[in-house]
Amino acid sequence: MDFKYEIEGGNFSKAGTASSEVKKILKQLNVDPKLIKRIVVALYEAEVNVVAHAYEGNVTVKIASDKIQIIISDMGPGIPDVDQAMTAGFSTASKEVREMGFGAGMGLPNIKKNTDEMRIKTQVGKGTELELINYL
Amino acid sequence: MVKVKDIVENLNARVICGEERLNENIAVAFASDLMSDVLTLDTDNMLLVTGLSNLQVIRTSEMSDVSFILFVRGKRVNSDMLKLAIDNNMLIVECEYSMFRTCGELYKLGVKPVY
Numbered sequence: 001m002d003f004k005y006e007i008e009g010g011n012f013s014k015a016g017t018a019s020s021e022v023k024k025i026l027k028q029l030n031v032d033p034k035l036i037k038r039i040v041v042a043l044y045e046a047e048v049n050v051v052a053h054a055y056e057g058n059v060t061v062k063i064a065s066d067k068i069q070i071i072i073s074d075m076g077p078g079i080p081d082v083d084q085a086m087t088a089g090f091s092t093a094s095k096e097v098r099e100m101g102f103g104a105g106m107g108l109p110n111i112k113k114n115t116d117e118m119r120i121k122t123q124v125g126k127g128t129e130l131e132l133i134n135y136l
Numbered sequence: 137m138v139k140v141k142d143i144v145e146n147l148n149a150r151v152i153c154g155e156e157r158l159n160e161n162i163a164v165a166f167a168s169d170l171m172s173d174v175l176t177l178d179t180d181n182m183l184l185v186t187g188l189s190n191l192q193v194i195r196t197s198e199m200s201d202v203s204f205i206l207f208v209r210g211k212r213v214n215s216d217m218l219k220l221a222i223d224n225n226m227l228i229v230e231c232e233y234s235m236f237r238t239c240g241e242l243y244k245l246g247v248k249p250v251y
Contacts, residue, residue: 013216016195023199034178037201041175044199048192101171101188101196110176 007050007057009076012100015051018059019044022070029063031136039068039134042114045107046072046130052097053077054127067116070132078124086112137161138245140204140227143183146241147231149206152213154227162204166250167239171196179250185242187211187235194220206231208238 003025005018023040031039043059050057054076062069079085086108093103112118117133141158144151151158167185168174174184174196183204186193189211197205198220205221206229207213213221213228221228231238243249 013191015192016199019199020195033201037178037199040199044195045175100190100192101169102192104170104172106172106176110172113176 001063003061003063005059005061007047007054007059007072007074009051009053009055009057009074012051015048016044019047022059022061025061025063026068031068035134035136038114039070039132042111042118042132042134043070043072045111045114046070046132048102049107050074050076052093052102057127065136067133067135071129072132073127073129075127078126078128079120079122080124082120082122137163138242138247140229142245143206143242143247144229146245147206147229147233147238149229149231152228152230153218153222154203154225157203157225157227160204160227162247164248164250165206165239165242167235174200174202177250182250183242183247185235185238189213189217191216191220193217194224194226197226198224203227205229206238208233208235 019040026036054074057074060071088109089105091103091105097103115132116135119131122128162183165183169188184202185206187209194217204227210232
């Protein structure tokens with residue numbers, strides 16, 4: 001089963017709508033609630049990153065019998081130094097993003113913590129693609 | 137475990153939605169205005185205490201399986217937040233006390249910290 005969602009850069013009122021939809025679907029499929037929480041927290045962090053940093057993005061969720069794969073790709077500034085971005089506490093978030101309660105430099109490390117596999121492909125000036133896999 | 141109803145009474149707080157959950161019990165609480173920190177927790181049956189009032193507080197709680205939110209320092213819940221909280225069957229409480237006083241009262245009642 002595949003599901004697709006769009007993310008609007010800069011629009012915090014809609015941030016989390018894709019994660020919310022995915023949570024409902026996984027609940028209907030009777031996925032273990034602890035696993036659902038890991039998946040949707042990772043996806044929500046990624047969604048907030050797109051809203052905070054990129055112009056637009058989309059989410060593709062593929063549900064297979066053994067795993068759930070999520071790809072979040074955006075058109076945005078890209079990440080110049082992925083190792084630095086993976087360091088807890090490092091952040092380039094704006095004042096506005098921090099006022100929303102984010103931008104503490106915890107997003108990518110927390111996504112990694114909540115997924116079994118995480119891959120980042122990024123190109124400065126073009127955008128970023130994040131692949132998240134959780135095994136069932 | 138502390139009954140939500142007892143928390144509301146001790147803090148002179150107002151229940152905004154989720155009255156039907158007042159007789160449920162809470163074991164632990166986490167106080168933060170930083171949702172990034174809330175998202176790092178893997179605790180169930182938790183009360184979130186916050187002075188941050190925006191839609192992402194409710195979204196963060198939805199993703200983190202947090203069903204009880206206590207807004208301190210007189211912060212108000214707006215209509216979008218309320219709708220999302222009701223959709224997710226959450227209990228929302230507003231309180232005039234400072235974060236420090238609220239946490240002190242909660243601790244006296246026997247609510248435990250997450251860590």
